[in-house]
Amino acid sequence: MTTPRAKARARTMADILRIGRDHLATEGAAALSLRAVARDLGVVSSAVYRYVASRDELLTLLVIDAYDELGDAVDAAIADAEDSSDQFRALGRAVRGWGLREPARYALLFGSPVPGYQAPAERTTEPGTRVVVRLVGILADAYTAGALRSIETVPVPDSLSADLARIRSGFDRDLPDAVLARGVLVWSGLFGAVSFEVFGQYGRDNFTDASALFEHHLAVLADTAGFVTTNAQPR
Secondary structure, eight states: OOOHHHHHHHHHHHHHHHHHHHHHHHHOGGGOOHHHHHHHHTSOHHHHTTTOOSHHHHHHHHHHHHHHHHHHHHHHHHTTOSSHHHHHHHHHHHHHHHHHHOHHHHHHHHSSOOTTOOOOHHHHHHHHTHHHHHHHHHHHHHHHTTOBOOOOSSOOOGGGHHHHHHHHHHHTOOOOHHHHHHHHHHHHHHHHHHHHHHTTTTOSSSOSOHHHHHHHHHHHHHHHHTBOOOOOSOO
């Protein structure tokens, strides 16, 4: 049974994260300050240190929170998809939608490193790989079901074999080098397209229909992966 003290602590932690997210949006990660969080929380700065030991600890909590929310958005999006091709498109749209809704948090995860901060791998790797684990799972399921076309026009260099074998063992999914290498390209292409849009790299007036551009990119990436095309339009 949860005690009143534990409930109060959980509420305070939730408030600290909420205020931290607000400060990310208005000040940016590099300017994040526990003193400023304490001020908005209405307590002295020393009181916050009973919950969060340092600015880096707060950044880590915000990183984990953002990765989990992105992972939850992807999981929810692909839950009702009919096949692997639809799942891939749903995953891509979920990543884009979350990034556009949460540009500051997207920047924390995929933008420039925060000066002086190093995310602890033992705490952030699992939440941080949720989306790519889902993507590899979609590719692996499609490959097993025979729902990936064979695209072998560009052979994978032998020098990549050891790296791909190590990556494959980490995911514990049986994918040939060619499929796994294409998955890496699709992964980087997806997040590259989202990052360009979130960070305004296309320019202000070059594309009047950003959704149409993304859908085209998503279709090209699906074709690159080799998915057998079904419904290419968002539902």
